[in-house]
Amino acid sequence: MPDIEDAVLEIIAAKAKQERAALSRQTELATLSLDSLDVVEIIFQIEEKFDISIPYNANDPATSGASFKVAGDVVDLVQQHVGTQAAQ
Amino acid sequence: MNRVAVTGLGCISALGHDSRQLAEGVRSGRCAIGPLTVTASERLAVKIAAEVAAFDPLAHFDEKRLLLLDRFSQFALVAAREAIAMSGLDLKGEDGLRTAAIIGSGVGGMTTLDESFQRLYLENAKRFQPFIIPKLMISAAVSHVTMEHGIRGPAFTVASACASANHAIGVAFQMVRAGMTDIAVTGGAESVFTLGTLKAWEAMRILAPDTCRPFSRDRKGLVLGEGAGILVLENWERARARGIPILGEILGFGMSADAGDVVMPSVDGAVAAMRAAIADSGQSPEAFEYINAHGTGTGANDVTETRAIHQVFGAHARKLAVSSTKSLHGHALGAAGAIEAIATLQAMQGGYLPPTANFTEADPECDLDYVPNMPRQQPFRLALSNSFAFGGLNAALVLGANSLR
Numbered sequence: 001m002p003d004i005e006d007a008v009l010e011i012i013a014a015k016a017k018q019e020r021a022a023l024s025r026q027t028e029l030a031t032l033s034l035d036s037l038d039v040v041e042i043i044f045q046i047e048e049k050f051d052i053s054i055p056y057n058a059n060d061p062a063t064s065g066a067s068f069k070v071a072g073d074v075v076d077l078v079q080q081h082v083g084t085q086a087a088q
Numbered sequence: 089m090n091r092v093a094v095t096g097l098g099c100i101s102a103l104g105h106d107s108r109q110l111a112e113g114v115r116s117g118r119c120a121i122g123p124l125t126v127t128a129s130e131r132l133a134v135k136i137a138a139e140v141a142a143f144d145p146l147a148h149f150d151e152k153r154l155l156l157l158d159r160f161s162q163f164a165l166v167a168a169r170e171a172i173a174m175s176g177l178d179l180k181g182e183d184g185l186r187t188a189a190i191i192g193s194g195v196g197g198m199t200t201l202d203e204s205f206q207r208l209y210l211e212n213a214k215r216f217q218p219f220i221i222p223k224l225m226i227s228a229a230v231s232h233v234t235m236e237h238g239i240r241g242p243a244f245t246v247a248s249a250c251a252s253a254n255h256a257i258g259v260a261f262q263m264v265r266a267g268m269t270d271i272a273v274t275g276g277a278e279s280v281f282t283l284g285t286l287k288a289w290e291a292m293r294i295l296a297p298d299t300c301r302p303f304s305r306d307r308k309g310l311v312l313g314e315g316a317g318i319l320v321l322e323n324w325e326r327a328r329a330r331g332i333p334i335l336g337e338i339l340g341f342g343m344s345a346d347a348g349d350v351v352m353p354s355v356d357g358a359v360a361a362m363r364a365a366i367a368d369s370g371q372s373p374e375a376f377e378y379i380n381a382h383g384t385g386t387g388a389n390d391v392t393e394t395r396a397i398h399q400v401f402g403a404h405a406r407k408l409a410v411s412s413t414k415s416l417h418g419h420a421l422g423a424a425g426a427i428e429a430i431a432t433l434q435a436m437q438g439g440y441l442p443p444t445a446n447f448t449e450a451d452p453e454c455d456l457d458y459v460p461n462m463p464r465q466q467p468f469r470l471a472l473s474n475s476f477a478f479g480g481l482n483a484a485l486v487l488g489a490n491s492l493r
C-alpha cells in the first residue's frame with residue numbers, strides 16, 4: 001500500500017521540518033530530533049488521516065506494538081491498523 | 089514571624105468522603121482506583137479513574153443551592169465544613185474578619201461547562217440556566233466557602249494546574265506567618281470527570297490503562313482523581329491560647345518555574361523549588377525523613393523527581409522515605425497538593441510512612457526507598473510535599489509534626 005507509506009512519511013517529514021524526499025522507510029526516527037510532543041502529534045495526525053485508533057502510550061511506546069526505530073515501523077503499524085480496523 | 093499551626097483538616101477523595109477515611113485508606117495501603125462510572129466510558133480508551141464514589145449531592149446541599157454548585161465547589165464545601173468543624177472555630181463572628189480563604193483549582197467548573205455546551209451544541213438549547221457563569225468560574229469554590237462560613241478576610245483562587253493546592257497553601261502559610269491574617273482556610277478542589285475533559289487527557293497519551301504505579305519500572309502513566317483537601321492554618325500562639333489540638337505545622341514554602349517545556353518536567357526546576365522550601369523552613373536537609381512525592385507514575389516525572397531529590401539531598405537521599413499517595417487516591421490535579429499534605433500530616437500523627445501502592449518492579453533510574461505497597465510503622469516529624477505542574481510551575485511545602493520544635 002504505497003499511498004499509506006507516502007502519507008505517513010509526509011506527516012513525519014512535516015513534523016520534522018524535512019523535505020518529504022529526504023525520508024524513506026529506513027530513516028531512523030532518532031535522527032529527526034522529534035520530541036515527545038511531536039510524536040504524540042504525529043500519531044494524532046495519522047489517526048485523523050486514516051480514521052483509525054492507535055493505542056500509543058507516551059510512557060510505554062511498546063504498548064502500541066511498534067518499536068518506533070525507523071520510519072518504516074510507523075508505516076507498518078498504520079498498515080496493520082488500517083487493515084484490521086477496516087475489517088471490523 | 090509567626091509560627092503557623094494546622095488546626096483543622098477536611099478531605100473528600102476517592103478514599104472516602106472525610107479525612108478519617110483518607111487516613112484509613114493510606115494507612116492500609118488501599119488503592120481506590122477503579123472503573124470510571126460518573127461519566128459514560130464507551131467512547132474512552134482509558135476506562136479507569138479514582139472517583140469520589142457514592143457521592144450524593146442532596147445529602148449535603150438542598151436543590152436550590154445545587155443550581156449554583158459545580159461538583160468541584162461541592163467537594164470544596166464538604167471538605168471545608170469538616171476542617172472548620174475540626175478547628176472549633178466560629179468564623180461568622182469577629183474571627184471571620186481575620187480569616188483568609190485561599191483555595192487552588194486547576195480548571196474550575198468543567199462539569200458545568202461540559203453539560204451546558206452539550207445542551208447548546210447538541211440539543212440546540214435556546215438558553216442557559218441563569219447562573220452558569222458564577223457556577224463554572226474557577227473561583228466559585230472559594231467564594232462559596234467564604235459565604236457558607238462568614239470568612240471576610242482576603243479570599244481568592246490560585247491556579248497553577250497540578251500545583252494549585254500547594255501554591256494556595258503556601259501563600260496562605262506566608263500570610264499567617266507574616267501576620268497579615270490570623271487564620272487561613274486553604275487547600276484545593278477539582279473535578280474533571282466529563283467526557284470532554286477525559287478525551288482531552290486521553291489525547292496526551294499519558295494516562296495509564298491499568299493502574300497507577302509510581303516509580304515502578306512497569307508504570308504506564310497517571311490515573312486521574314478528584315476531590316478536595318482543606319486545611320485550617322492558624323497563628324500558633326493563638327491556637328495554643330485556644331487550647332485546641334495542634335495537628336502539625338507548616339514550616340516552609342518554595343516555588344520555582346522551569347521556564348522550559350510545557351509538559352516535560354525539569355530536574356532544575358524541581359531542585360529549585362525543593363531547595364527554596366527547605367531554606368525557607370530553616371531546617372537542614374539531613375533533618376528530613378519523608379517526602380510525599382509528586383510521583384504521578386509517568387515515565388518522565390518519576391525519573392526527573394528522583395534525580396532532583398538526589399541533587400537536593402546528596403547522600404541523605406538514600407536515608408529518606410519517598411512515596412506517592414497518588415497510587416492510592418489518584419492524581420487529583422488542583423486538589424492533589426492539599427490531599428497529599430493532609431495524608432502526610434495524618435501519617436506524622438499516626439507514626440507510619442505512607443506507601444506507594446501497585447509497586448511491582450524496581451526501575452534502575454528510580455533508586456530511592458519508595459515504601460513499596462505497605463505502609464511502614466515508623467514515626468517521623470519532618471517532611472517535604474512536592475507538586476510539579478504542567479507549564480513548569482513547581483511548589484514544595486515543608487510540614488512538621490507538632491512535637492518538632
